[in-house]
Amino acid sequence: MKAIVLEGEGKPLRLMDMPAPEPGPGDVLIQLKAAAFNRRDWGLQHGSARQPTILGSDGAGVVSAVGEEVPANWVGREVIINPSLNFGESGRAQGPDFQILGIPRHGTFAEMIAIPQEYVHPKPAHLTIEEAAAVPLATLTGYRALFSRGGLQAGERVLLTGIGGGAALAMLQLATTAGAEVYVTSGSDEKIERAKQMGASGGVNYRGADWVHELQTLAGGGFELIVDSAGGPGFAQLIDLAIPGGRIVMFGATRGNLPELTTRTIYWKQLSILGTTMGTAEEFAAMIRFYEQHRLHPTIDEILPLEEAERGIRKMDHSEQFGKIVVKI
Numbered sequence: 001m002k003a004i005v006l007e008g009e010g011k012p013l014r015l016m017d018m019p020a021p022e023p024g025p026g027d028v029l030i031q032l033k034a035a036a037f038n039r040r041d042w043g044l045q046h047g048s049a050r051q052p053t054i055l056g057s058d059g060a061g062v063v064s065a066v067g068e069e070v071p072a073n074w075v076g077r078e079v080i081i082n083p084s085l086n087f088g089e090s091g092r093a094q095g096p097d098f099q100i101l102g103i104p105r106h107g108t109f110a111e112m113i114a115i116p117q118e119y120v121h122p123k124p125a126h127l128t129i130e131e132a133a134a135v136p137l138a139t140l141t142g143y144r145a146l147f148s149r150g151g152l153q154a155g156e157r158v159l160l161t162g163i164g165g166g167a168a169l170a171m172l173q174l175a176t177t178a179g180a181e182v183y184v185t186s187g188s189d190e191k192i193e194r195a196k197q198m199g200a201s202g203g204v205n206y207r208g209a210d211w212v213h214e215l216q217t218l219a220g221g222g223f224e225l226i227v228d229s230a231g232g233p234g235f236a237q238l239i240d241l242a243i244p245g246g247r248i249v250m251f252g253a254t255r256g257n258l259p260e261l262t263t264r265t266i267y268w269k270q271l272s273i274l275g276t277t278m279g280t281a282e283e284f285a286a287m288i289r290f291y292e293q294h295r296l297h298p299t300i301d302e303i304l305p306l307e308e309a310e311r312g313i314r315k316m317d318h319s320e321q322f323g324k325i326v327v328k329i
C-alpha cells in the first residue's frame, strides 16, 4: 500500500510502498480516505525517528474488514479515529502505557490502518471525510483543556494564544459555542481578522511591543481562563493577563520552555496553572457529541494529495497555515 513514511531525523517525507496491515483480534481494518497534520508530526520529523515509520495521528476512512471478536456490521461504516491510545483508567492523567497514534506505531498517512475497534467512532454525518480527518487530535486536546481541565463556564473571558494553530482554532469554536467571550493572539493580523469572523471578540498581534496592554484594553481587564500551547518567553505575560483566581491551561511548547516567572504574582493572585495532554476515551466521545450537537466544522487550511505531504508539512516551518492541513488518500 502507499504510505507517507518518515525515514529518519530531518529527512523529507517520502511516498513509499509499505506492507498492508492485517486486522488482529479486536481490530478493524480501515481504508483511510484522509489524514491531517499536527505539530507533533513536524516535531517528529525534526526529532529522533529511527526506523521508517508511517506518520500521522489524525485520520478518517471506511472500515473494510474486521478481526475476530468485532461485529461484522462495522464493515462499510465511515469512521473517525481516536489517536489517544491506552490513556488508562484514571481521567486525571494518562497511564504508563499511553501512546499517541503515529510513531512508534504506524500512523494514518497510508491507504490502510489496523487499529483496535475501541478507538474507532462513526464519522459525524454532517462532516465530509476530509473534515472528519481534521478533527481528532487537536479537538480532543482542546476539549479537555477547556472543559475538563479549564472548567470553562458560559460568559467567561477566555484568551487563546497563537490562534493560527490547529488546536487553538478548534478551541475557538468549542469555547464560543459554549458561550465564552474569546480573545486571541497571533503573529498575523490577517489571522486575527479571520478569528474575529469566526466569533472571537478581539485579538492582538503578539509581535507588537505593547500587546499585553492592548489586550487588557480590548477585553476590559484580564481573563478567567487562558489556554496556551506556545510556552516560551510570552508565558510570563499570561500570568499578568489572568485575573485573580484565574486558570492557565497549557499543553505545548512551540516556543520552548517557560521563562523565569514571578512567584509572588502566581500565589498572590491565587492562580491555577494546569497541564493537560490529549484526552480520555470518554472525552473523545463527548467531543464528538458536542461536534454533532452543534454541527461544527473544523477549520481547514488546505487539502493536498498524498504525494504532496512534504509540501504540507513545510507550511508549518513558519506557521503559514490557518487551521488544519489535510491530505487526501
Ligand SMILES: NC(=O)c1ccc[n+]([C@@H]2O[C@H](COP(=O)([O-])OP(=O)(O)OC[C@H]3O[C@@H](n4cnc5c(N)ncnc54)[C@H](OP(=O)(O)O)[C@@H]3O)[C@@H](O)[C@H]2O)c1
Residues within 6 Å of the ligand: 038, 039, 040, 043, 137, 138, 141, 161, 162, 163, 164, 165, 166, 167, 168, 185, 186, 187, 188, 191, 206, 229, 230, 234, 251, 252, 253, 254, 255, 276, 277, 278, 316, 319, 321, 323
Ligand atoms: N500535549 C498535547 O496533548 C498536545 C496536543 C496538541 C498539540 N500540542 C502542542 O501544542 C502546540 C500547538 O499544536 P498545533 O498542532 O495546534 O500546532 P500548529 O497548528 O503548528 O500551530 C502552532 C501555532 O503556534 C503559534 N505561535 C507561534 N509562536 C507563538 C507565540 N510567540 N505566541 C503564541 N503563539 C505562537 C502560531 O500561531 P499564529 O500563526 O497565530 O501566530 C502557530 O500557528 C504544539 O507545541 C504541539 O506540540 C500538544
